[in-house]
Amino acid sequence: MVKSVLISGASVAGPTLAWWLHRHGFTPTLVERMPGPARGGHAVDVRGVALEILDAMGVLEAVRESRMQMKGVSIIGEDGSETWRSEEMTISGGRFDNKDIEILRDRLSRLLVADLPEDIEILYGDSIETLTDDGDSVAVEFAKNGTRQFDLVIGADGLRSNTRNLVFGPDREFLHSFDIALAPFSAPNTLGLKDWQISYRNARNDGYMIYTAPGNEELRVCFQVPLTLDDGVPDRAGQMALVRERCGDLGWQTSHFLDAMEAAPDFYLGLIAQVKMPHWTKGRTALVGDAGYCPSPFTGQGTSLAVVGAYVLAHELARSRGDHVSAFARYEAKLRPFVAQNQAIAELTRDERFNDPEFYTSVIEPAMDQAKGAIELKGLS
Numbered sequence: 242m243v244k245s246v247l248i249s250g251a252s253v254a255g256p257t258l259a260w261w262l263h264r265h266g267f268t269p270t271l272v273e274r275m276p277g278p279a280r281g282g283h284a285v286d287v288r289g290v291a292l293e294i295l296d297a298m299g300v301l302e303a304v305r306e307s308r309m310q311m312k313g314v315s316i317i318g319e320d321g322s323e324t325w326r327s328e329e330m331t332i333s334g335g336r337f338d339n340k341d342i343e344i345l346r347d348r349l350s351r352l353l354v355a356d357l358p359e360d361i362e363i364l365y366g367d368s369i370e371t372l373t374d375d376g377d378s379v380a381v382e383f384a385k386n387g388t389r390q391f392d393l394v395i396g397a398d399g400l401r402s403n404t405r406n407l408v409f410g411p412d413r414e415f416l417h418s419f420d421i422a423l424a425p426f427s428a429p430n431t432l433g434l435k436d437w438q439i440s441y442r443n444a445r446n447d448g449y450m451i452y453t454a455p456g457n458e459e460l461r462v463c464f465q466v467p468l469t470l471d472d473g474v475p476d477r478a479g480q481m482a483l484v485r486e487r488c489g490d491l492g493w494q495t496s497h498f499l500d501a502m503e504a505a506p507d508f509y510l511g512l513i514a515q516v517k518m519p520h521w522t523k524g525r526t527a528l529v530g531d532a533g534y535c536p537s538p539f540t541g542q543g544t545s546l547a548v549v550g551a552y553v554l555a556h557e558l559a560r561s562r563g564d565h566v567s568a569f570a571r572y573e574a575k576l577r578p579f580v581a582q583n584q585a586i587a588e589l590t591r592d593e594r595f596n597d598p599e600f601y602t603s604v605i606e607p608a609m610d611q612a613k614g615a616i617e618l619k620g621l622s
């Protein structure tokens with residue numbers, strides 16, 4: 242009988258899963274390698290059925306109140322002049338006339354963690370070192386907290402999942418890289434933007450995104466650099482040098498923002514990739530969210546898949562009364578079509594017409610609208 246569940250990762254999938262497992266009578270424990278709740282990060286979207294799940298958790302209104310407050314978007318050229326604008330949508334968040342929520346990832350994560358019942362244990366600043374599944378339970382050796390037994394272990398530890406590496410195999414087997422990395426960071430709002438997004442494109446159609454954080458004191462700037470899975474990931478200084486080298490000639494205010502990058506407390510460089518696996522479960526271990534089926538930021542659906550995947554896994558474990566073998570099988574069967582449809586969006590958003598507003602509204606938006614609701618959930622009320 243399954244009772245204790247260790248969840249590695251406390252960002253989006255991890256706390257959502259912990260909340261639902263606790264609600265169904267399990268005893269979840271979270272382990273998170275960061276020293277405390279999430280800090281910094283980019284804007285993510287919560288859409289479609291994921292909103293219904295947050296609503297059922299009682300956290301939807303708080304998430305909505307913390308959302309981005311965008312009023313529109315401009316595309317600007319090399320001389321800084323506007324070539325297109327909309328007050329009806331942003332490129333990252335879509336149209337304003339729907340219920341989708343765009344929110345900074347750290348804010349969402351903090352709200353989900355704050356919403357957890359107090360008796361859920363969270364081990365910050367620690368990580369799983371080894372996992373030994375003897376068929377009846379899993380012995381987990383932590384870097385700092387010794388060795389403990391759990392009935393199940395769930396990896397919710399993101400694109401470069403530690404759990405996946407320990408149990409299923411190395412990144413190379415499952416990561417499908419787009420050979421691009423995103424480098425988001427915070428910068429002072431020297432442009433004086435108010436609740437606004439800018440897509441800067443130079444004459445070669447290269448550029449980067451800028452948008453205001455809620456309150457308008459800070460900008461989030463997001464450069465893109467070519468990067469492959471084979472490129473070693475250098476340290477922070479090396480990553481910034483790489484961004485400088487590969488983005489230095491983009492024009493407009495690029496050198497100003499490269500200087501701001503050096504001072505940013507929350508800079509990071511993340512490879513853009515999808516995770517594709519034949520199975521998300523093995524023995525007493527399962528993967529949820531980006532760890533198992535990252536769709537990549539090219540789809541804008543990573544956060545919603547993490548929320549929906551966590552809900553479905555908890556629901557199936559509850560339904561099978563802790564028989565993890567049948568629960569894992571149903572989790573995979575239920576979620577796979579939804580994941581496939583959402584991962585396919587990346588084909589559209591990588592099309593060279595992505596920045597053409599007509600293509601965006603006639604092709605990309607309808608595909609996203611369909612994909613975000615393409616799963617029927619039971620047990621939500």
Ligand SMILES: Cc1cc2nc3c(=O)[nH]c(=O)nc-3n(C[C@H](O)[C@H](O)[C@H](O)COP(=O)(O)OP(=O)(O)OC[C@H]3O[C@@H](n4cnc5c(N)ncnc54)[C@H](O)[C@@H]3O)c2cc1C
Nearest residue numbers: 250252253254274285286398399403530531538541543544
């Ligand atoms: C630049 C960028 C832009 C994005 N834009 C969007 C967007 O517009 N819309 C959208 O929906 N999604 C977007 N995403 C994706 C989105 O952030 C993820 O899909 C979503 O956060 C997945 O949640 P998760 O909980 O599965 O994984 P993550 O949010 O990646 O969380 C993994 C957690 O595991 C922790 N962890 C890692 N290793 C260990 C370890 N060894 N031990 C313990 N803990 C560990 C991490 O610290 C982290 O807290 C974007 C991602 C990036 C990088």
